[in-house]
Amino acid sequence: MTSVLIAVLVLALLGIAYSQGVSRSRLLAGQTRLHSRPQYHGALVALWAVLPLLVLLLVWLLASGMAQDWYIASQLPVEILPGTTEYASAAARLRNIASGFGVAGEAAEWEATAGAALAQFNTVLMLAIVALGAVLGVVGMLYMRSRLTARTRARNHVEAFIKAALIFCSVVAILTTVGIVVSLVTETVRFFTFVSPFEFFFGTVWNPGYSTTSNEASGSYGMLPLLVGTVMISLIAMLVALPVGLMSAIWLTQYANPKLRNAIKPVIEILAGIPTIVYGFFALVTVGPALSGLGDVLGFGINATSALTAGIVMGIMIIPFISSLSDDIIRQVPRTMRDGSLGLGATKAETIRMVIVPAALPGIVGAILLAVSRAIGETMIVVLAAGNAPILRFDPTEPTSTFTVTIVTALTGDADFASPQSLVAFALGLTLFVITLLLNIGALAIVRKYREQYE
Amino acid sequence: MNATNNSGPMGGNRIVPSAPASAASAVSRISAKDVTVHYGEKQAIFGVSMEVPEKSVTAFIGPSGCGKSTFLRCFNRMNDTIEGCKVGGKITIDGEDIYDPSLDVVELRARVGMVFQKPNPFPKSIYDNIAYGPRIHGLVKNKAETDELVESSLKKAGLWKEVHDRLDAPGTGLSGGQQQRLCIARTIATGPEVILMDEPCSALDPIATSIVEDLIHELKEQYTIIIVTHSMQQAARVSQKTAFFHLGKLIEYGETEQIFVNPKEKQTEAYITGRIG
Numbered sequence: 001m002t003s004v005l006i007a008v009l010v011l012a013l014l015g016i017a018y019s020q021g022v023s024r025s026r027l028l029a030g031q032t033r034l035h036s037r038p039q040y041h042g043a044l045v046a047l048w049a050v051l052p053l054l055v056l057l058l059v060w061l062l063a064s065g066m067a068q069d070w071y072i073a074s075q076l077p078v079e080i081l082p083g084t085t086e087y088a089s090a091a092a093r094l095r096n097i098a099s100g101f102g103v104a105g106e107a108a109e110w111e112a113t114a115g116a117a118l119a120q121f122n123t124v125l126m127l128a129i130v131a132l133g134a135v136l137g138v139v140g141m142l143y144m145r146s147r148l149t150a151r152t153r154a155r156n157h158v159e160a161f162i163k164a165a166l167i168f169c170s171v172v173a174i175l176t177t178v179g180i181v182v183s184l185v186t187e188t189v190r191f192f193t194f195v196s197p198f199e200f201f202f203g204t205v206w207n208p209g210y211s212t213t214s215n216e217a218s219g220s221y222g223m224l225p226l227l228v229g230t231v232m233i234s235l236i237a238m239l240v241a242l243p244v245g246l247m248s249a250i251w252l253t254q255y256a257n258p259k260l261r262n263a264i265k266p267v268i269e270i271l272a273g274i275p276t277i278v279y280g281f282f283a284l285v286t287v288g289p290a291l292s293g294l295g296d297v298l299g300f301g302i303n304a305t306s307a308l309t310a311g312i313v314m315g316i317m318i319i320p321f322i323s324s325l326s327d328d329i330i331r332q333v334p335r336t337m338r339d340g341s342l343g344l345g346a347t348k349a350e351t352i353r354m355v356i357v358p359a360a361l362p363g364i365v366g367a368i369l370l371a372v373s374r375a376i377g378e379t380m381i382v383v384l385a386a387g388n389a390p391i392l393r394f395d396p397t398e399p400t401s402t403f404t405v406t407i408v409t410a411l412t413g414d415a416d417f418a419s420p421q422s423l424v425a426f427a428l429g430l431t432l433f434v435i436t437l438l439l440n441i442g443a444l445a446i447v448r449k450y451r452e453q454y455e
Numbered sequence: 456m457n458a459t460n461n462s463g464p465m466g467g468n469r470i471v472p473s474a475p476a477s478a479a480s481a482v483s484r485i486s487a488k489d490v491t492v493h494y495g496e497k498q499a500i501f502g503v504s505m506e507v508p509e510k511s512v513t514a515f516i517g518p519s520g521c522g523k524s525t526f527l528r529c530f531n532r533m534n535d536t537i538e539g540c541k542v543g544g545k546i547t548i549d550g551e552d553i554y555d556p557s558l559d560v561v562e563l564r565a566r567v568g569m570v571f572q573k574p575n576p577f578p579k580s581i582y583d584n585i586a587y588g589p590r591i592h593g594l595v596k597n598k599a600e601t602d603e604l605v606e607s608s609l610k611k612a613g614l615w616k617e618v619h620d621r622l623d624a625p626g627t628g629l630s631g632g633q634q635q636r637l638c639i640a641r642t643i644a645t646g647p648e649v650i651l652m653d654e655p656c657s658a659l660d661p662i663a664t665s666i667v668e669d670l671i672h673e674l675k676e677q678y679t680i681i682i683v684t685h686s687m688q689q690a691a692r693v694s695q696k697t698a699f700f701h702l703g704k705l706i707e708y709g710e711t712e713q714i715f716v717n718p719k720e721k722q723t724e725a726y727i728t729g730r731i732g
């Protein structure tokens with residue numbers, strides 16, 4: 001309700017202010033040459049109308065909680081002392097009554113009255129804010145409109161605003177990243193008060209004890225088994241995806257006739273749209289049993305849930321990723337380069353191997369590293385198909401486990417959130433993040449090196 | 456690929472000119488009869504016939520879009536690489552039909568080299584750019600031979616002095632004119648008998664252009680050269696014979712001097728005096 005009202009207000013202000021600005025500008029245009037086109041004047045007036053309103057709303061968003069707290073304090077009986085758990089729960093009950101959410105048990109009479117009063121307080125406050133915003137908007141609009149002259153540098157102001165808005169959005173993105181990293185790091189540091197980093201990074205046994213006391217870690221938290229599992233599965237996935245993806249891209253770009261290509265490319269791209277959970281049960285129900293059957297025939301045991309199963313299915317999942325990216329990259333290799341090679345009497349395959357692929361290599365390497373970071377971060381397939389056995393071994397036919405799976409198990413148990421067996425998820429997450437980051441930095445470095453050489 | 460190259464009917468006599476060189480102007484090396492080219496439904500070349508003499512420079516001139524590049528590409532069958540392009544008629548080189556189904560295109564292209572309008576060095580070192588062709592055709596057996604061939608090709612293309620101390624630098628790092636000479640050197644290194652050049656100087660400044668023109672002058676002692684050009688002056692400077700195309704038809708073909716001084720056709724005269732195109 002409130003948000004609809006605000007949205008209507010903002011839109012109305014925008015529209016009115018814009019048309020006011022434009023019409024004023026047209027009027028001015030009659031006398032002299034304008035510095036900026038009327039659209040820019042309109043946009044400038046609209047900005048002046050809407051920005052104060054938006055700033056006000058932002059302030060309200062931050063301050064309304066405080067106002068509510070203050071009002072609740074005035075409503076609660078004096079015997080409930082601020083700072084006690086009693087106080088907090090009473091305040092929460094009032095809030096719930098006011099918002100219509102309801103409370104457990106009967107609301108006492110004083111609670112009901114206070115709740116209603118709080119609801120009313122909220123409504124009045126909100127309406128006041130909206131009204132104030134509308135007034136501010138109109139004032140801003142009239143002010144800017146009256147100040148418009150033919151020489152007003154509206155275009156420059158609007159450009160400056162757009163630039164500021166873009167910077168603002170980038171800052172939001174950066175701050176979000178920083179926030180996530182900071183929270184990962186702080187929780188990881190907390191985890192390291194239970195388990196020494198040395199034990200975590202170099203331990204070969206993963207067997208967290210589920211102790212109930214949350215100030216002492218029991219069991220072992222060595223991440224090496226998980227690292228080995230992750231690397232093994234990603235490696236198998238890349239062994240499947242890389243040749244198939246790259247070759248299919250080469251075939252599509254260099255050999256397939258255009259009609260066939262246009263029919264096949266979307267099909268490959270659909271493969272990329274299948275949710276990973278579907279791949280997961282495909283692995284569990286089809287690939288796993290098939291592999292173990294194959295193992296029986298060949299005379300050695302392959303577990304139905306194993307690194308091999310998860311890796312192969314993950315590889316299939318990544319094929320379209322590699323194929324599609326390489327396709328675009330190969331297509332960008334200039335035709336003249338290809339003609340140069342063919343013109344020297346090179347065959348198609350020689351041209352591809354010695355000219356096209358090398359020319360596309362930086363891009364392809366970038367695509368591969370992106371695919372690897374995807375493989376490392378993939379969760380669903382591994383949860384279902386790898387068997388969740390965090391044991392240090394290098395045999396791909398045995399069940400294994402990865403970082404992501406272990407994070408899922410660590411957080412979905414009912415252990416206390418502050419206990420080491422939950423906190424370890426952050427340490428694992430941070431490690432995963434650092435690995436992916438290094439891969440991406442590596443990809444960038446490679447790409448840049450080739451760029452310098454060949455552009 | 457070594458085998459296909461050396462055992463084919465056109466294997467021998469690469470860089471070294473063939474024996475009856477003295478009879479140059481009389482021998483016609485390339486002969487085209489009623490050549491037509493279609494791009495899908497659209498016809499680009501209409502029944503063109505001509506005889507191109509050995510060890511000389513033949514220039515193709517004509518307004519943009521008249522089919523010079525299309526016709527040039529018929530001689531090394533580069534049109535085969537264009538989707539929907541069909542070539543009709545008959546083209547022979549030294550009496551051999553190059554559109555014969557049994558002919559190996561790869562070998563043909565080693566014999567008939569091409570230099571493109573835009574310099575297109577490979578993303579490899581200067582050395583590897585030159586060695587590319589010889590290696591795939593098995594013309595060199597070891598490092599020493601390759602070194603020698605790279606050096607001689609670069610020398611012929613007049614690029615050796617400028618790059619001899621940085622053969623490992625990427626070819627793409629050279630200037631436009633140097634790149635074009637690198638592409639010419641690359642073509643020479645494969646040991647062709649015919650060199651097709653499609654506006655080789657259009658991306659070059661006057662100095663680089665004059666270097667390439669001098670080069671063409673020297674190359675014609677050994678190679679049969681066909682050059683497409685938009686510059687009448689260039690055609691007059693470098694060529695012995697000139698062909699004028701208009702709307703996919705060969706309007707006039709003759710001695711360069713005769714074409715420029717005393718054209719037989721009205722259209723030719725109009726073009727070279729600047730009234731069409």
Ligand SMILES: Nc1ncnc2c1ncn2[C@@H]1O[C@H](COP(=O)(O)OP(=O)(O)OP(=O)(O)O)[C@@H](O)[C@H]1O
Nearest residue numbers: 494497499517518519520521522523524525526537
């Ligand atoms: N790949 C292609 N597909 C379809 N039509 C083409 C193709 N290449 C050339 N053509 C057409 O064939 C005709 C001749 O083109 P061509 O490139 O041979 O002209 P040109 O004489 O070389 O022109 P320019 O001097 O501008 O290079 C033109 O009408 C052109 O539109």
Ligand SMILES: [Mg+2]
Nearest residue numbers: 523524525653
């Ligand atoms: Mg052309």
